[in-house]
Amino acid sequence: MIFQEYDVIIVGSGVSGLYAALNLDSNMKILMLSKRELTLCNSALAQGGVAAVIDDKNDNYELHIKDTLIAGGYKNDINNLRILVEQGPKDVKNLLNYGVEFDRKEDGSIHLTLEGGHCRHRIAHHKDSTGYEIVTSLIENVKKLPNVTILENSQLLGLEKSGEYFLTDVLHNDNHSYYTTKAVVLATGGIGRVYDFTTNSAIATGDGIQFAYNLGAEIKHLSYVQFHPTAFADKKNRECFLVSEAVRGEGAYLLNCHKQRFMDKYEPERKELAPRDVVSKCILQEQKATGSDEFFLDISYKDPEFIKNRFPMIYKKVLEKGYDMTKEPIPIYPCQHYLMGGIGVNGNGATTVKGLYAAGECAHTGVHGINRLASNSLLEALVFSRLIAEDINKNYPHKELSEKEFDYPTPEGEPLPQGIRTEIRHIMQRSYFVVPDYKEAAKDIERVKQLKDQLYNTKYAITPDYIEAKSLTTVAYIILSEVVAEGKEKGEI
Ligand SMILES: Cc1cc2nc3c(=O)[nH]c(=O)nc-3n(C[C@H](O)[C@H](O)[C@H](O)COP(=O)(O)OP(=O)(O)OC[C@H]3O[C@@H](n4cnc5c(N)ncnc54)[C@H](O)[C@@H]3O)c2cc1C
Numbered sequence: 017m018i019f020q021e022y023d024v025i026i027v028g029s030g031v032s033g034l035y036a037a038l039n040l041d042s043n044m045k046i047l048m049l050s051k052r053e054l055t056l057c058n059s060a061l062a063q064g065g066v067a068a069v070i071d072d073k074n075d076n077y078e079l080h081i082k083d084t085l086i087a088g089g090y091k092n093d094i095n096n097l098r099i100l101v102e103q104g105p106k107d108v109k110n111l112l113n114y115g116v117e118f119d120r121k122e123d124g125s126i127h128l129t130l131e132g133g134h135c136r137h138r139i140a141h142h143k144d145s146t147g148y149e150i151v152t153s154l155i156e157n158v159k160k161l162p163n164v165t166i167l168e169n170s171q172l173l174g175l176e177k178s179g180e181y182f183l184t185d186v187l188h189n190d191n192h193s194y195y196t197t198k199a200v201v202l203a204t205g206g207i208g209r210v211y212d213f214t215t216n217s218a219i220a221t222g223d224g225i226q227f228a229y230n231l232g233a234e235i236k237h238l239s240y241v242q243f244h245p246t247a248f249a250d251k252k253n254r255e256c257f258l259v260s261e262a263v264r265g266e267g268a269y270l271l272n273c274h275k276q277r278f279m280d281k282y283e284p285e286r287k288e289l290a291p292r293d294v295v296s297k298c299i300l301q302e303q304k305a306t307g308s309d310e311f312f313l314d315i316s317y318k319d320p321e322f323i324k325n326r327f328p329m330i331y332k333k334v335l336e337k338g339y340d341m342t343k344e345p346i347p348i349y350p351c352q353h354y355l356m357g358g359i360g361v362n363g364n365g366a367t368t369v370k371g372l373y374a375a376g377e378c379a380h381t382g383v384h385g386i387n388r389l390a391s392n393s394l395l396e397a398l399v400f401s402r403l404i405a406e407d408i409n410k411n412y413p414h415k416e417l418s419e420k421e422f423d424y425p426t427p428e429g430e431p432l433p434q435g436i437r438t439e440i441r442h443i444m445q446r447s448y449f450v451v452p453d454y455k456e457a458a459k460d461i462e463r464v465k466q467l468k469d470q471l472y473n474t475k476y477a478i479t480p481d482y483i484e485a486k487s488l489t490t491v492a493y494i495i496l497s498e499v500v501a502e503g504k505e506k507g508e509i
Pocket residue numbers: 027028029030031032033049050051052054056057058059060061062063064065066067146147170171172173203204205206215216217219223224258353354375376377378390391392393394395397
């Protein structure tokens with residue numbers, strides 16, 4: 017099989033992939049893959065904003081680090097956290113050079129808002145659609161780079177290594193194309209689609225994690241999954257619309273089925289502003305107390321004009337669902353939101369496989385500990401993808417590129433049986449939602465292992481459905497293995 021060579025292949029067009037491309041040397045020949053359209057990614061869904069110490073009169077690095085450690089249960093990697101917090105402001109300000117518009121105060125300075133778990137106003141935002149603003153601005157800039165080839169609607173279906181070369185199989189316009197490189201950046205995002213209900217976009221199937229795992233890269237803490245407490249409660253749609261943390265940051269109350277506040281029972285000091293994992297657990301405790309899974313978020317006591325102006329996108333979306341948040345509480349419930357674990361990387365984003373890097377949500381830098389502090393993820397995507405680019409510029413400089421021949425399996429094979437992905441989603445939803453059900457997980461892992469063996473040992477046709485089924489099953493298997501080990505350690509199994 018003939019493979020076309022690139023200096024670097026970036027898998028993903030979210031904030032991590034785009035910002036890596038912008039920071040690689042301009043003489044590098046780069047291939048960027050995007051599974052679906054360029055803006056279909058978790059980055060574009062980010063509402064709240066990006067956290068950084070920008071107001072150094074009222075804020076400082078130590079406070080940002082402390083807030084992140086508290087949210088992360090002090091399980092954070094302190095060295096990488098320091099890199100994140102101390103280098104982050106430079107990257108956030110650099111976004112202005114790419115045309116990103118943050119909301120401004122009357123004096124022209126960046127308007128910084130507050131979110132759960134932060135002790136200072138430090139979230140730069142573009143109304144309530146910060147991610148879309150950043151992604152679209154960065155896309156415009158990457159499109160101007162003559163050295164970057166962007167392949168939209170192009171899914172990575174295979175990643176193997178032969179000597180120092182990575183071999184990739186990419187499905188583009190229904191055709192398999194083959195590319196090779198010495199440096200790959202996996203920027204493939206989260207794993208939300210391994211659950212029945214998630215805030216994540218359709219691309220979040222953990223493909224990068226599966227490829228890295230099968231190349232022998234270290235995978236770390238995949239069971240560190242975050243469940244956001246305030247997704248719009250719409251049990252009909254798999255992709256749940258997020259009602260941003262910033263709504264609580266601006267003073268919204270959480271109400272139970274009797275439309276009564278309840279957070280002071282469980283978190284008397286921080287109340288609604290406790291970190292996400294704490295609030296999600298409080299909601300489940302209150303559900304046990306009332307026997308009802310009906311919960312609401314209420315900001316209707318605030319000036320309607322303020323709400324419409326501060327949260328235009330959320331206001332519109334919720335109105336489409338039949339609720340006017342300026343007048344009434346809106347129904348919410350926790351759902352899967354973010355992955356703190358991932359492909360293990362060092363401070364330069366390098367994995368344990370030479371030449372393989374991982375950035376953003378698919379990577380585990382350890383900065384978040386067991387629970388991510390709101391708005392630290394876009395920051396992580398920016399800082400560590402720039403560090404990856406700097407490492408590649410140094411260690412994999414541009415060289416003469418040529419076509420190369422390697423042996424590679426053909427894509428033909430048996431059709432994939434229906435229903436594997438749905439079964440995996442149901443398993444994960446019942447075994448590990450907010451808090452793990454150790455006994456259930458111990459039973460379910462046997463079935464997941466069976467499905468994994470079937471997917472790995474049968475010669476199925478290499479299609480997007482097969483790769484996604486393999487990714488979901490691999491991710492579920494690793495998560496449940498960690499959950500079961502924890503259950504045994506605690507003596508619960
Ligand atoms: C609703 C929502 C709100 C959020 N709000 C915030 C917020 O306010 N602040 C904050 O800091 N964080 C927020 N987050 C988290 C944050 O947006 C993400 O963690 C971060 O943007 C991830 O960026 P990424 O580049 O790693 O991945 P993504 O942006 O998800 O990009 C992944 C890319 O990988 C590509 N890809 C995946 N698999 C393949 C494959 N096999 N072949 C080719 N391409 C592939 C996809 O097409 C996509 O382009 C939010 C997340 C969600 C879901």
